[in-house]
Amino acid sequence: MIDEAFDTSTIDSYVQHCLPFSDEEMKIFHSLLQYKIVKKKSFLLQQGEVCEFEAFIKKGCIKTYYIDDKGLEVILYFAIENWWIGDIESFVSQASSALFIEALEDSEIFYINYSNKEKLFKEVPKFERMFRLMTQRALSVIQHRLIDTISKTTDERYLNFLKRYPQIPQRVAQHQIASYLGVTPEFLSKIRAKLAKHDI
Amino acid sequence: MIDEAFDTSTIDSYVQHCLPFSDEEMKIFHSLLQYKIVKKKSFLLQQGEVCEFEAFIKKGCIKTYYIDDKGLEVILYFAIENWWIGDIESFVSQASSALFIEALEDSEIFYINYSNKEKLFKEVPKFERMFRLMTQRALSVIQHRLIDTISKTTDERYLNFLKRYPQIPQRVAQHQIASYLGVTPEFLSKIRAKLAKHDI
C-alpha cells in the first residue's frame, strides 16, 4: 500500500536492525504498510475505539494516555522517531481501548492493521519473530518502569527520565512530564527548584 | 529431555489452548523441555546470575522479587500452577539479572533453556507465534498493573488483587502481599482493619 515515492528508510533500518530481511521480504512488508500524516493535537486512537493499528513513527512526537477516575490525563508513553505505538491490549483482543493516542507535533507514521499483520506473518513468517523480539523488548522496558515506579523516589525517576530520554524534555511541556512521572505539575516544579539549588 | 513417565498434561493443555499443535510437534516440544523439583525456599534464579530458562509451573507457588535500595524485598510477581516465570530481560540479553525467583512451596516445573528455545523455533516455527502471543499477553497484564499502580488507591489495588487472584492470599503470607502491592505490612494491616469495619 506504500507508494514507491515514500521514504521508508527509517523503518527499513529499524526492521533490518532487528532481523535481516531480503529485498523481496521487505517489498511484501511495504505492500502491507500504510502511511499517514497526523496533525498536532489530532488522535490516532480515542478511548472506546478498537485499536486497529500498530504504528511506527517516521517523524514527530506522540503521547499515549488515559483519563483517570478524577478526570485527569495520565501519560503512559511518549514516543518519537523510530518508536512503535499502539494499544496492544485492544489490538490483539480487538476490544475497545481505554487509551488515547494523540500527536504532540505534526507527525508522520507508517502503520499496519490487524489483518495485514496476519497476512505478513503468513507470507513472511520471519516477521513473527521480529514482532516477538519487539514485544519482549517492550516487556523488559515496562517491567523496569514498574520497578522504578514502585521503588524509586520521584527525584530519582525524574533524573532517570532525563538521562534515558534526553530528547523528550526539549519537545514536550513540563506538566506532561509530571503526568508521565505520576506526580502533579506543582510537585515536579518543586523538585526542579530543589535540584537546581543543589546544582542540578 | 522429558521422560515418558512425566505427566505433561497441564503444560500440554496450556500450549494447545494457545495454539493447536500436532502430536508430532508436541513430541518435539517435550524433547526440548526439562523438568525440575524445586524445594520451598530454594532459588530458581538469584540476582547476578543469568536467567537460563523460561519455566512453566506444573505445581506449587513461586515468587519473583528484587531487593531495593534500602535492602527491602519487593515482590514483582506471584506465580502458581499454569503460569510461566523467568526474567525475560536477562534471558533475551543473556545478561545478569537483578531478580530473585524463589519457591514459596515445594514446586514442580517444566523449563526450556535458551538454545533449546531457539531449536524449538527452528524445528516448529509455530512456537515462535505461541511465545509472541504469550509475551503480548504478559505485556497487556503488566501495562494494566502499571496503570493501577499509578492511579489507584492502595485499597482499590488490594481489593483488585483479591478479586483477580483469589487463590494467592490462601497460599502466601500477608506481608508478601503488602510487598507485591508496594506498601508496608503495617499499612496493609490497617487497610484490612478499615475494610473489615465497613463489612469487607
Place this chain on the structure above:
DNA sequence: CGCGACGTTGATTTGCCTCAACGATTGTGG
C-alpha cells in the same frame, strides 16, 4: 519449651496533593 516470624495497633513524621495566587509565555481572533 522458647525463639523467631507474623500480624496488629498507636504515635509521629514525611512525601505528595490540593488549592490559591502570581508572573511569564504562547497563541489566537479581530
Place this chain on the structure above:
DNA sequence: CCACAATCGTTGAGGCAAATCAACGTCGCG
C-alpha cells in the same frame, strides 16, 4: 500585528496518605 485570553511554570499554606518506629500478642516450628 496587536491585544487579550489561555496555558504554563512557580511558589506558598494547609491537609491527607503512607512510612517509620515501637510495642505487644499469637502462632508455628526446631
